[in-house]
Amino acid sequence: MEDTNPEALLDLLIVGGGPAGMSAALVAGRAMLSTVIVNAETPRNAVTTASHGFLTRDGAHPTELLAVAKGQLRKYGTVRYLAETVEAVRKLGGGFEVELVDGARFMTRRIVIATGYRDDLSRLELPGIEQVYGKSVYPCIFCDGFEHRGERLAIFGREDADHYAPKVRLWSDDVIVFTNGTPLPPDAKAELELRNVRVLEHPIRRLVSENGRLRAVELSTGDRIERDAGFIAEDYSLAATTFAEDLGVATSRNEWGMEALSADDFGKTAVPGVYVVGDAKVGFGGLIWSASEGAGCAESIVGEIAAEHWATANVSATYTDRRS
Ligand SMILES: Cc1cc2nc3c(=O)[nH]c(=O)nc-3n(C[C@H](O)[C@H](O)[C@H](O)COP(=O)(O)OP(=O)(O)OC[C@H]3O[C@@H](n4cnc5c(N)ncnc54)[C@H](O)[C@@H]3O)c2cc1C
Structure with a gap:
């Protein structure tokens, strides 16, 4: 993970680094997208001693999952991981401004909300x-x-x-x-x-x-x-953040009867550039489902960006920049 210029317009900023956000970061980084992931490092299952049902990670402690994910992202110079908290997100120009609690600001074309749920x-x-x-x-x-x-x-x-x-x-x-x-x-x-x-x-x-x-x-x-x-067997949880709603994402009743953010199977919402994955989208997805959603969302974003570049004349310089 290398330092990126905070002034630069990022391809992607991911808020939240559970399995959903980290998977999205891995796929995005491997696809050469300039990516920042901001994670407050408070996974929902932190109270447990072992997580189950995630093939190859069955029985792992929640902190081990995070440590392995951070280690694997470290080798991608396209991804910058910040153990910080996002304070606010705003629509600005053709993108989004993301403000951290420590005052740092980033501009990004697309934003993935992967901040999960918390249990009350x-x-x-x-x-x-x-x-x-x-x-x-x-x-x-x-x-x-x-x-x-x-x-x-x-x-x-x-x-x-x-x-x-x-x-x-x-x-x-x-x-x-x-x-x-x-x-x-x-x-x-x-x-x-x-x-x-x-x-x-x-x-x-x-x-x-x-x-x-x-x-x-x-x-x-x-x-x-x-x-x-x-x-x-009761509902006692709520979304960890309201960033998606702040950006205008609507909610609707999902197939399990809960009021949840409206997004397609790849996390894409009706607000251009805003995506929501993992528990933040479904309320309780589990680790492997959340990881899968994050990966699918990033692949879909990569597809959109590739199509934009493809459609733009004289893009060879941009392509070269991305690979340097
Ligand atoms: C007690 C318990 C036990 C569980 N056991 C299992 C299990 O064994 N197997 C299983 O598959 N699932 C289990 N789950 C469910 C699983 O924890 C969740 O489904 C999964 O963590 C969802 O992943 P996620 O990436 O969407 O969210 P999370 O893992 O919750 O990650 C969200 C991340 O976003 C960060 N964040 C939140 N707000 C901000 C902000 N403003 N700025 C920056 N970062 C922010 C948080 O710090 C957190 O790190 C369990 C849940 C609980 C409560």
């Missing part, structure tokens, strides 16, 4: 969740279900409990849904109980744990229900 645990109203989140209570069964197969599992939440339960049952025969004070519709409750999934609707007083390991769920009645691990 206070919205869950589950006292004790901080001690177990990412250690024995998780947002995603694909990410951590295997490590808790055959254990006594809890599903916390009402919103998606009846959709989530059939999956969780694949990992264990002992599953209880805790709705924390809100009754389930009688039909949904009957469906669950028919399949041997108990439903407990009392408010939860607290999660009892030891060294990050869930031990029991204590209800308002005083009953303690022993559990080893749990999965959350």
Whole structure:
């Protein structure tokens, strides 16, 4: 990674360096695009000790993923990596001005928003969740279900409990849904109980744990229900930044029923030059999906830039500059 002139108009600036942003940077840098990636280095899964399901990286610590990605980007002189935070993005002229918290400014033709989501645990109203989140209570069964197969599992939440339960049952025969004070519709409750999934609707007083390991769920009645691990079936997250909306990107209800930024399969939005990938686009994509989206987005941007150059007369000098 070499120093680029901050005054120069970049081909691409990527905000956020999780798997989505770093993959986009790798593809863009390898395609000779002058690229800056700014990363505050707070990955969403930082609370976990191991990430799963990413082929070749299964079981890796989140900081290891970041370290490997940074190491691999280092050899590309086209990419500059900054461990900084973006403060604001503005449309300016034919491009965008990006301002960092430390006051540095960059001008770029295109911007990729890959800033992810953050989890607001206070919205869950589950006292004790901080001690177990990412250690024995998780947002995603694909990410951590295997490590808790055959254990006594809890599903916390009402919103998606009846959709989530059939999956969780694949990992264990002992599953209880805790709705924390809100009754389930009688039909949904009957469906669950028919399949041997108990439903407990009392408010939860607290999660009892030891060294990050869930031990029991204590209800308002005083009953303690022993559990080893749990999965959350509630919406408690929000986008980490509003940069895309600030630039005029619209939101719409996606296929999972959540209000999300409108972008095509390659992250391209209706605002020219603005792209959004990874969790920032889908809410919860997972590592390998986010990496794939970042790569696909960068390839699509490279295609657009190539087409622009191709269509422009007398471009040989620009091509030579890019390769020097
Ligand atoms: C507890 C937990 C466990 C998980 N386990 C797994 C698992 O095992 N397997 C799996 O596939 N997925 C797992 N996930 C999901 C996974 O973490 C996300 O889907 C994935 O990290 C999304 O990648 P991303 O690149 O979109 O965002 P992130 O990885 O969240 O990266 C976003 C980056 O943007 C940066 N950023 C934010 N705002 C700014 C700003 N203003 N300026 C500069 N940088 C900024 C952040 O610092 C961060 O580094 C887990 C999630 C959680 C919460």
